[in-house]
Amino acid sequence: MIELRRAGPEAFVSALDIVIDIYTAAMRPPADQLSGRQGIMRNHATFPDFTCLFALTTDGTAVGFGYGFHGMPGQWWHDVVRRALEERSGPPTSAGWFGNAFEIAEIHVHPGYQGKGIGRRLVQGLCEGRPESTAVLSTHDQPTAARHLYRRLGFVDLMSMFVFPGGYEHYAIVGTMLPMRPLA
Template identity: 65%
Template sequence: MIEFRGAGPAEFTERLETVIGIYTAAMNPPGDQITGRKAIMRNHATYPHFQCYFAELREPSLTPGDREEPRTVGFAYGFRGAPGQWWHDVVLRALTEQSGRETAQAWLGHAFELAEIHVHPDYQGKGIGRAMIRTLCAGRGERSAVLSTHDRPTAARHLYASLGFTDLLSRFVFPGGYEEYAIAGRPLPLP
């Protein structure tokens, strides 16, 4: 059985090796990017209103009364976007240039930024990512949720669209990068 357990900044940071293991299995990044990704994630835990959920698999015990340690099979986290945060500032600037200040502020002025959502490949396609997003967004006070994802037809892109996320920017390349991303958003709360 999969359970979702909330974690704040301290536990998230303590479990960073587990988080990086799932991220690496799901994304298969170049090895030289892992140290930088870990530093970025550690920094994210310092952002305002940070919240994380772990998807944990609890196996039924063969011995009555005995509980095995759960296996973490996924994680998702986000925080309130704010000026001074790299992603927030870069996306706000690009969206302002494309759609105007009023539209950019409507989406990013009081937004919950879904920073990372990953499920170990052995457990993908079972609704875990969808459930983590719903759990993470439940009860949030922000007016919108925003995220970035590769701008190609992936399972993640399909998932976000099925949850009502629409493209705010497409074919977007972050400074210093080369891959194209879609920046997507949807009003909160989720249905």
């Protein structure tokens, strides 16, 4: 049995070592990127309306997490993605998706616990009751389990084959209207 537990900014920051362990197991990033990722996550906890969910086993071990916040100008991801969508699809489309958006920054489940509905519960739990009109996120633009999950949850592609400045990997920027539609 997996329990979801909400955490605010302070609890999230105090659990960053655990968060990084789950992130590392799920994503297998190069070791030299971890301190930078930890700094980014710490900074995200300062953003407006930050919220986090931890997925915990019955003994209290964290096996997954997800977090997000209200997106606004001045946040790097928000500015880069909104500008790119505006260039590709026009100002009305960009404003419609990013004018009042909940930005899901991270969703990760330890590999030993993937495929059990935890990621779905994290996304739905983070979006539940949010006041924003949309939820947006980026994910690797490959046929992964995450891409499939987001589609099942009602996320649509806003941009595909997107490369962040200074990067080389292709991402899909996806979004859904809030409140989320229930899964059939």
